[in-house]
Each structure stands twice: as C-alpha cells, then as structure tokens.
C-alpha cells in the first residue's frame with residue numbers, strides 16, 4: 103500500500119500504533135481467546151478497559167475529583183439537545199454563534215428554553231471568534247464551540263463567565279492542547295477526531311450540575327441516570343471505548359498533552375506559513391482565531407481548488423476538500439497527523455503554485 107496522508111475532518115486519522123495494537127489484539131484480547139468485541143460489557147475484562155480509559159483521560163486532562171466522566175452515545179449532536187434538556191429547565195442560556203456547529207446547538211437549545219446570542223460572527227461568514235460578549239448574569243450556562251471544524255476558527259482563550267457554568271463542544275480539539283478543566287461546567291466531544299472511532303461521546307461534567315439537572319427525563323438522556331449507572335445503563339460502544347483507551351495510552355507514551363500541543367503548534371505554523379507565503383492561497387479565518395486543527399483556505403478560483411484537490415489526492419494527500427457548505431480547501435491536522443504529513447502537503451502546495459501560478 104502506498105503511503106497516504108489523511109486530512110479528513112472526521113472520522114479522522116488515528117495513530118498508526120493504535121491501529122496496529124488493535125489489529126494485534128483483535129482476535130485474542132490479552133490471551134482470553136476472544137475479541138474485546140465479543141465479550142460482555144459487564145465482564146471483568148471490559149470493565150478494566152473502561153476504568154483504564156477513564157483513569158487515563160482524568161490524568162491526561164487533569165480532571166478534578168468533583169467531575170464525572172461519561173462515555174455516551176448519539177454523538178456530539180445528541181449533546182446539543184441533552185445539555186439544554188438537563189440544564190436549561192425552561193430558563194435562559196447564552197450561546198456564541200461561531201458557525202455551523204454553534205447554529206445546530208442553538209437550534210436544539212431553543213426547544214428547551216430561551217437562548218440569548220451572546221456574540222456572533224455570522225456577519226463575516228464566521229471568520230472570527232466574537233470577543234465582546236453580551237453575557238447574561240442569570241444564564242443557566244454559556245455555550246461555545248471550542249473549535250469550529252468547518253470554518254476553521256478556534257477559541258484561543260475562553261471567556262471568563264464568573265459563576266455561570268461554561269460549556270464547550272470540544273469535538274474537534276479535545277486532547278490537542280492543555281486545558282484548565284475547572285474553568286468549565288461541562289465539556290463534550292464526539293470521539294471521531296482526536297480520540298477514537300465514531301460511536302462514543304465523551305462528556306466531562308461538574309457534579310453540582312448533575313445534581314441540579316432536570317428530573318424525569320428519559321434515562322438515556324439523563325445525566326443523573328448516566329452518572330449513577332457509570333455509563334453502562336445499556337450496552338456501551340465497547341469497541342470504540344477500547345480504542346479510546348489505546349489512544350490515551352498513545353498520548354501518554356508520547357509525552358501527554360503538553361507534547362502533543364507543541365507538535366500541533368509546529369504543524370499549524372508550517373501550514374499557515376505556506377498559505378501566507380504563496381500568493382495562490384488565502385486563509386479564510388481571522389489570523390488570531392486560526393484553528394490549529396482545521397486549516398481552511400481558498401485558491402484564486404474554485405476551479406483551481408478542484409484541480410488542487412484532485413492532484414493532491416493522486417499523490418496520496420487525501421480529504422482536502424472544504425466542507426460542502428463553504429467550499430475551498432480544508433486540511434485537518436489532528437493529533438495523529440505526523441509532522442511529515444504536513445511537510446508533504448506544504449511541498450505539494452509549493453509545487454502546485456510553481457506549476458499553476
């Protein structure tokens with residue numbers, strides 16, 4: 103198989119070492135004679151996987167004791183509804199509208215209470231993170247999308263919300279940079295970018311929010327029930343959780359979050375420098391809000407962008423097409439993308455510029 107670099111936004115690249123380990127253990131997990139996929143979710147072996155995944159997540163992110171870690175289903179999209187269902191209780195919440203994902207979260211929240219748009223960058227096609235927020239002192243929470251996967255903008259510093267809980271969708275940048283979890287009331291992320299395969303959603307929630315959440319909700323969508331049942335109310339996505347555990351081990355073995363953050367900065371710098379240096383490319387995000395995970399750019403015409411994507415694909419640089427709603431190009435350079443992959447892309451950009459500029 104010729105070497106391919108996967109720049110898809112998600113499901114995304116996974117570390118090669120993780121795939122290899124999963125392959126080695128696929129048919130016989132640690133000598134038990136069965137696959138991890140075909141044993142009970144209540145067995146000792148699977149329970150150990152789940153405990154290890156949670157322990158490693160807690161250690162890597164420095165999750166304080168007074169937070170619960172949940173492995174849920176239904177993707178981040180289910181959290182768009184589950185958060186207001188549990189925490190809004192017909193009250194008011196602040197949302198920052200930074201793009202496609204924020205809009206979806208806002209739409210769901212409106213089903214359960216009043217939404218105050220505390221800031222929006224819709225006026226400039228979501229090319230920046232709004233800075234002067236109109237926060238409500240009586241909000242149940244403030245919701246932000248930590249990294250807008252489609253627009254390629256990312257919060258570099260999170261707003262100070264005082265006693266109002268800050269909630270962040272970190273689907274596309276969790277584990278990519280150091281965080282002070284105690285600044286957040288709730289963090290959530292679908293696994294399929296920086297954490298594992300699709301099918302499991304990580305939720306980290308402060309326990310007082312769980313205690314004060316709504317009662318009488320359907321069990322699957324109740325934080326209280328999910329915390330009480332330790333994420334095994336029903337059959338969890340066992341294989342996906344097992345891969346999450348392997349990805350956490352890979353992070354540990356590679357120096358943890360601070361090391362991956364340094365590599366992520368290096369990769370983003372290489373790519374943005376190429377975009378800024380070659381006249382054929384133009385970054386679409388406001389420079390100070392540029393995402394270090396999803397690098398969005400345009401070429402001088404959409405025709406040229408199509409040619410760029412086609413030729414890049416032929417050389418093994420896969421998944422560079424921008425999201426269908428915005429066009430252009432997008433290179434997703436999550437944790438598992440090696441620096442060499444970004445260097446290959448930069449080399450290709452230079453060559454393409456020379457041949458077509």
Ligand SMILES: Cc1ncc(COP(=O)(O)O)c(C=O)c1O
Nearest residue numbers: 177178179203251271273274292
């Ligand atoms: C920032 C963000 N939020 C939410 C979602 C939706 O996630 P899911 O497909 O897990 O529901 C995505 C998917 O790409 C995303 O990038």
